[in-house]
Amino acid sequence: MTVSVPRASVSAFDTNELVINMGPQHPSTHGVLRIILRLDGERVIDADCVIGYVHRGIEKLCENRDWTHIILLTDRMDYVAAATNNLGYVEAVEKLMQIEVPRRARYLRTILAELQRIASHCLWLGTHAMDIGAMTVLLYTFREREFVLDLFEEYCGARLTYNAMRVGGLPLDIPPGWDAKVRTFCDLMESKLGDYEQLLTNNRIWLQRTRDVGVISGDEAIGLGLCGPPLRGSGVSRDLRKDEPNAAYDEFEFDIPLGTRGDTYDRYLIRMEEFRQSIRIVRQALDGIPEGPIMGKVPRLLKPPAGETYHAIESPKGELGYFLVSDGKSTNPYRFRVRPPSFCNLQGLKRLVKGHLVADVVALIGTIDIVLGEVDR
């Protein structure tokens, strides 16, 4: 038996818009991010991000916790750069309480934050390259990231969620011989960076997939609230380590790499250069670690005077800000607000993907370097 199917004439193949759903379970969304794409053929007309799948109410939780207990919750936001999250929070509380931090603690904090930046960028480079199709880079970068995680494990016993800082200083001094290992790592990392660049920087496929993809001008990037490497990729010189130095950044020499074109390739080059600058900062800090205490004078029970403050630092992803309000009476913050850099950068994705091919969406999610734990909190 045959069923006759009316054959569609050629004119029936009109160009309807197609709505497809990318995620929430998609390997290149780096977590649970859902993007509703409206397509015209292969071109993206519009993209709508749906987030909140890992929303844990960290802000609400923190408002019901002791000022000290919050530190370990900040680990759970940007879980690939937990030490930076700790740093931003403890510095915000120190600002609110006007606590003086010993110089040695500030140096060690800087070392930890920069090692964390290297680890975070390693993860970014590996996954970003793998999204685009370069498998090898992931295996290389994870090898070096492993080294950083080992260093952190030796320092504080944890590999991802460190709880490594305290209001007023650090809980632990560095173990003997640790600084020599960090030096070894710096040398190793510097030599391995050449390997990565050899794989990617002049790679024709890499260039074709990243050059002129997701171009954004400096003014537009500022208006959209982009921060970190996506903003600097568009040539805007804004790095809070220079503009509003925290920890001990004002004592070190380092450069801020800036892009010229504002495309995915520039953002890649910037992060590659940030690896080198981070190594430079770590070396300077190791050379000059001062002797002295690692904890400042801090009351046992933290009770900041009534008032509010906003303190921002440069995390590997961009401006990580903490807005804290103390009512002066209770031992927990009245308001705890995080300004997550990933959240603000993800907002720009809609603008970046417009007019590009579906395959470029994957490259563009990679280039803004999001961590969904931080986007959703």
Add this chain to the structure above:
Amino acid sequence: MTEDKKPDSPAASSSGSSHVSPEGAGEKAGDTEKASSSANVSSKNDPPVAKSMDDGSKSAVVARPKPKPKPPPEPPKGPEDQLPPDDKVLPPMVSALQSTLPGALVQVSYWVGDWTIIVEPERLLEVLAFLKSDELAQFDYCSDVTATDWPPREKRFDLIYCLYSTRLRHRLRVKTRIGETDSIESATGIWPAVNWLEREVFDQYGINFSNHPDLRRILMPDEWQGYPQRKDYPLEGPGELLMENPQDWLRLRNLSDEIEIDSDSEIE
């Protein structure tokens, strides 16, 4: 020793002469059993000999009076917007704002190095637009939009814009006070960056922004009831009742302690 007798029937254990008198123990256990019946119903079926082992601890549990719930501390009436010290000179953009838009500024506050201005909600957009375009201010970057909730106050919310200038590299916070039912003009026309940030404030606090291009929930599911960051929203989240009727749920939550006490007294 009495543990070995546990599987035997009470009659069999009474026939044995070498052990502790089971009848006496049984009576004693029976008395305590009555008292503890409300506490643990399942213990009724246990053999009385075994019961006598731990009756002391059980009765102690029953005898302890239920601790009265502490009265919650009085909620703070509002943020303490400290006035700047007398020797502190106002930043130039604030004095420019005062002269250009008289009456918009309610108060200037300074604390631990941060300047905050408090403005009238009706004139917020005007002030923000001025701060973006003015030569002395040039706030081209909006870092953050957030809110705080002070329930006893009539205008319970503080809406806060954290501004930054990428050219002059300074910061300023602009704050305004609005009530629960008020709606406020969205600043998306000035900085596209505030789109998601205002959506989050709407999602978490229920502050309504007018003229916002895309005012939907962002972190919570679309059908969610209630606003999680408000101070009267409990930490442990909603029960299933919330989905049906949020008002009932809030009422029940406040009375939950009394309901427990009532149910205890009924059993007695």
